[in-house]
Amino acid sequence: MANSSSVYETQSRVDPIERHTLAVLVDNEPGILARVAGLFSGRGYNIDSLTVAETDHMAGLSRITVVTTGTPMIIEQIKSQLGRLVPVHDVADLTSEGPHVERELALVKVAGRGEHRVEALRTADIFRARAVDSTTESFVFEITGSSEKVDAFIDLMKPLGLVDVARTGVVAIARGAGGL
Amino acid sequence: MTGAAMVVRALIDQGVEAVFGYPGGAVLPIYDEIFKQNQLKHYLVRQEGGAVHAAEGYARSTGKTGVVLVTSGPGATNAVTGLTDALMDSIPIICLTGQVPTHLIGNDAFQEADTTGITRPCTKHNYLVKDVNDLSRVMHEAFHVARSGRPGPVVIDLPKDIQFAEGDYSKPEAFEHRSYRPKTEPEPAAIDEALDLMAKAERPLFYIGGGVINAGPQASADLRSLVRSTGFPITQTLMGLGAFPTDDKQSLGMVGMHGLYESNMAMHDCDLMIAIGARFDDRVTGRIDAFSPNSKKIHVDIDASSINKNVRVDLPIVADAGRTLSLLLKGWRSRNLKVNAKAIDLWWRVIDKWRERQCLTYDKTSKIIKPQLALELLQAAMEKSGREYFVTTEVGQHQMWAAQFLQFRDPNRWMTSGGLGTMGYGLPAATGVQVAHPDALVVDVSGEASFLMNMQEMSTISQYKLPIKLFILNNQWMGMVRQWQELLHGSRYSESYTDSLPDFIKLAEAFGWTGLIANDPGELESVIDRMIQVDGPVIADIRVDQKENCFPMIPSGAAHNEMLMGPNAAQTAEVSDAGKALV
Structure with a gap:
């Protein structure tokens, strides 16, 4: 039985790791975020990004956007596991269900004087970031876009006096007329 | 209010x-x-x-x-x-x-x-x-x-x-949850496809789990009709035992790590697996990449997350097992389907060859009580009593022997901790069973180590005068732990000996129970008869062979066709490092 392998190494072939963006419509009730986050940690799934906020106050609904990575079999598991949580109304795999838009917002604080200050403003302009706070020695920029664009902007701010970054994580929605 | x-x-x-x-x-x-x-x-x-x-x-x-x-x-x-x-x-x-x-x-x-x-x-x-x-x-x-x-x-x-606090009470009439709506009804197209696969199959096998028991008695009744109409062999998981009578000629017995040889070989070699209410758990599948390599798999489960979790299946049906069985049976009859009789006949001949291995053989001439013998005699005595009987178990070797050597003819008569494997489950579970069925014969097949984990419940049983029979297969070891230490750790018996056991007869008497002991095979029958006849709770301390191990066995990390058949095979088997790392 020298060729025996662990049941946990489930496949002899290596499945590709995919990145999927899921939208989950849930009842806005206490503990729902812990339920979702606990499911991911308890079953060893990855969370690259997770955002949640109430989207329909009257109906008491919140929308969770979660970006995760895994093999196709794991992604399928994640969707089924989310789907069987009692307060979950709907799970949509935006990545596999057609084109969708993903956006992230970041607040980026930069402190500096002289040429650094001018260069920061110039870069912000190129990235269409807005200055939402300003002192004689600092700016807070608001930037919106894909995660890659936000990453690139933050990288450029590093040598210019980057102090703090706050990011929302990814929110996403399907293109076209349909909804959850 | x-x-x-x-x-x-x-x-x-x-x-x-x-x-x-x-x-x-x-x-x-x-x-x-x-x-x-x-x-x-x-x-x-x-x-x-x-x-x-x-x-x-x-x-x-x-x-x-x-x-x-x-x-x-x-x-x-x-x-x-x-x-x-x-x-x-x-x-x-x-x-x-x-x-x-x-x-x-x-x-x-x-x-x-x-x-x-x-x-x-x-x-x-x-x-x-x-x-x-x-x-x-x-x-x-x-x-x-x-x-x-x-x-x-x-x-x-x-x-x-x-x-x-004061508030208003109301009982809702009809109930519809705003987000929780489990899917119970199978797609008609999937039923038709399943029936087509069944009619074409040459080496089919029903693989039945606890989901069929949970679906209610009608599901088991429909399963019986379907299995008999098709003539296909059937294997059951630890949780599924009783959904179909295990002494029926179409039953191959339990599947999995300590399942029967013919069951596991049939799982490995079948060309159509009809899994209903079973979840392809690691105790059933063994090595995943060698699991039933040449079969098409139909998987009926009410929980979508059970499907494609461990094993990729060809025809998933997310639905209630009972509804699905009823529609399969109806479809099989109304479409007047016929099986591939020649191929099925050949398949049975292959299975009969496997059965000839007699994988549950043990030494019946032993001067020491073999646990297998004790269970066979218990089965005979329960039947002879003419009463409705229920069996619970703890967890370990005795549990696997009970699954192998007792017979299960009806659903809801067998209570054992399957997924979690909770030692100490059987005695309190028997309490619940006896409360629900005051006149039935309720036996907890136990090991001495498991029993000690929840022995405080003896007091509950005394208080409500529940006539539970505690049948302890006492080998003075955590038997399954010891068996794994023999297999994987050079027989270094680290902490697996159950030292300082109580005198079970005195313990029984201390709680107002009857205590019985059987030291050799000659005493077994009378002790079991007496245990059943006593009107009240009983501890039967059955002193079994301390060295006996539970076979057949698929060692961790091995495939279904790599079973260990007995103690001699165990000495020659080498378990890989990857296998050793498993539980």
Whole structure:
């Protein structure tokens, strides 16, 4: 039985790791975020990004956007596991269900004087970031876009006096007329 | 009406007759309401873990929802093992836990625990009731969640001030949950496709799990009709035993790690696997990449997350096992389908060859009691008694031997901890079974080590005069641990000897039970007969061969066609390092 392998190494072939963006419509009730986050940690799934906020106050609904990575079999598991949580109304795999838009917002604080200050403003302009706070020695920029664009902007701010970054994580929605 | 009164009223409206519990400060108002009425009977356990297992035994032997009532803090944390057990084995349980008053939550108050936080991963769903006006909805919704879809345990955490608060009670007429709607009805096209595959199959096999038992007695009845109409062989998981009679000629017995040779070989070599209410658990599949390599797989499960979790299947059907079986049977008959008789006949001849290996052979001439013999004689005696009988088990070698050597003819008669493997399950579970079936013969097939884990429940059994028979296969070892140490760790028996055992006869007498002992095979029959005849609880201390191991066995990390057939095979088998790392 020298060729025996662990049941946990489930496949002899290596499945590709995919990145999927899921939208989950849930009842806005206490503990729902812990339920979702606990499911991911308890079953060893990855969370690259997770955002949640109430989207329909009257109906008491919140929308969770979660970006995760895994093999196709794991992604399928994640969707089924989310789907069987009692307060979950709907799970949509935006990545596999057609084109969708993903956006992230970041607040980026930069402190500096002289040429650094001018260069920061110039870069912000190129990235269409807005200055939402300003002192004689600092700016807070608001930037919106894909995660890659936000990453690139933050990288450029590093040598210019980057102090703090706050990011929302990814929110996403399907293109076209349909909804959850 | 107070919250506490609403709780009791809702239980009665749900048809609950028995509650298993243990009082404490945070549930006293509910206990006070229980005191004031006669419809609901409360059974006082001796530790909260026992309450959940008792409710499990009650639920599994009746098909009803088991109800547990415990206090806050340690009451709730003691219930966690039972809740996890019920989640793994899909048993419908409502567990009411007391909680400190809402204004004290989060204050590290006396006997406070974050019950909803702790039980979130070990329940199907849980609730913390913070407004008495939500209480009657939550109570009824919880029952709906616990028993519908894939059944499971539901916790309702009840702060003490909510139990005192006044509110309106109403029993909802029809119930529709706003987000939770399990899919029970199979797609007609999938049924047709399954039937086509069955008609074409040359080496088909039914692989049946606990989902069929959970689907109710009609599911088992339809399964029997379908299996007999097709003439296909059938194998059952530990949880599925009883869905189809194991002594039927079409039954290959249990499948899996300690399953029968013919069952596992048939799993490996079949060309069509019809899995119903079974979840391809690692104890069944063995090595995944060598699992039934040449079969098409139909998988019926009410839980979509069970499908393609461990094994990729060709035809997934997310639906209730009972509905699916009924439609398969109807379709098979109305379409007047015929099996490939020639191929099936050939398949049976292959299976008969495997059966000739007689994988459950043991030394019947031994001067020491073999556990297998004890179980065969127990089976014969239970049948001879002419009474309805139920068997519970603990966890370990005795459990696997019971699964191999007892016969299971009906659903809901066999209560064992499958998924979680909880030692100490059997005695409290037997309590629940006997409460539900006062006139039946209820036997807990036990090991001496497992029994000690929840032996405090003897006191419960004495209090309610439950005539439970505790059948201890006493080998003075944690037998399964020892077996693995022999297989994987050079027979270095680290801490697996059960030292300082009590005198079981005196222990029995101390609780007002009858104590019996069998030291050699000649005494076995009379001891078992006496155990069954005694009108009251009995410990039968069966001194079995200390060295006996449980075979056949698929060692960890091996495939179905790499079974160890007996003790001599074990010495020559080498388990890979990867296999050793498994549980």
